[in-house]
Amino acid sequence: MADGMARTRNFFAFEWTTGKVADCDPNFPTTLYAWDGERLALDATDTAFFGFVQQGPAELTTASGTFTLGTGMYFSANNVLSVKGGQGIVMAREHHQAFFMVGGPVEPQGRLKYIDGCTDSLLIAPVKMGDPCLNLLYFPPGIDQTSHTHPSDRIGVVFSGEGECETPEGIIPLKPGVMFRIPYEGHHKFRTAGSEMRVIAYHPDSDFGPQDENHPMINRTMVEGVSASKIDAIRTK
Structure with a gap:
């Protein structure tokens, strides 16, 4: 674990390193990793990775292939990944599987x-x-x-x-x-x-997002003018 630049009961700041930085929220088990030029390799069962490139370019390798990411780009992947070059962070969330994606760079402001x-x-x-x-x-x-x-x-x-x-x-x-x-x-x-x-x-968690009984596909499937989300008899069990 890296030495903290600042540590209080309410805020922790960390120095850059390649490897594990900190164990985080025990209620939603998450580990913070970082890379700083050197290769970071992660291999964990039933774990989703969420990453951000602070400085690029960085080379990301996952089960889906190898990708070059620039500054301000972000990604999610599952179980196995490696990243090298540039600088960035990876949050490993146990007992979750994400969609694989690469996105960015981030926009100037929020929407x-x-x-x-x-x-x-x-x-x-x-x-x-x-x-x-x-x-x-x-x-x-x-x-x-x-x-x-x-x-x-x-x-x-x-x-x-x-x-x-x-x-x-x-x-x-x-x-x-x-x-x-x-x-x-x-x-x-x-x-x-x-x-x-x-x-x-x-x-590490959310109170917003699609649910089995509330998502665009089922909400906008109409049976004689009634949304399928309202018809229990035909909803997938």
């Missing part, structure tokens, strides 16, 4: 309204409600967030810009490359002054 003038984009959405997700948080200049908590860990990295995180213990300066963990129920708020800031944030 969804968040709080206190901030915006958010859901980069990797939950396959089903309750599953993990990966987000882009955008903070315009001059932001002073409302202090808040989350019911599960927030894990990620500052991608661009500068700001700070305030916790009851003090203030942690934020700049590109600060890799962090905010423990569940940790009190915090983000602030920016003259600079905007973009943060990549992984959530």
Whole structure:
């Protein structure tokens, strides 16, 4: 585990390394890994990987093939992967299987309204409600967030810009490359002054997403004008 740049009860920041960085939320078992030029190889049963390229290019190898990823790109894969070159983070979520995907680079701002003038984009959405997700948080200049908590860990990295995180213990300066963990129920708020800031944030769980009885395919399948989601007799058991 890397030595922490900052450690409080509510915020952990980590130095860059290649390998395991930290064990995270025990309620949704997640391990934070990173790579810094050297090859990171991961092999785990029934485990999904969610990754972000802080600096590219990086070469990602999975069961689906080998891909070159640039700065600001992201990915998800299952069970076995290796990545080398550049710099980035990988969150390993036990007892889950993600869709394989490669996306990005991230956009300048988020597409969804968040709080206190901030915006958010859901980069990797939950396959089903309750599953993990990966987000882009955008903070315009001059932001002073409302202090808040989350019911599960927030894990990620500052991608661009500068700001700070305030916790009851003090203030942690934020700049590109600060890799962090905010423990569940940790009190915090983000602030920016003259600079905007973009943060990549992984959530190990979600309260949003498709459900067996509520998703676009079944909702928009009509039987004599009635959605199939409302007809128990024909829904797949």
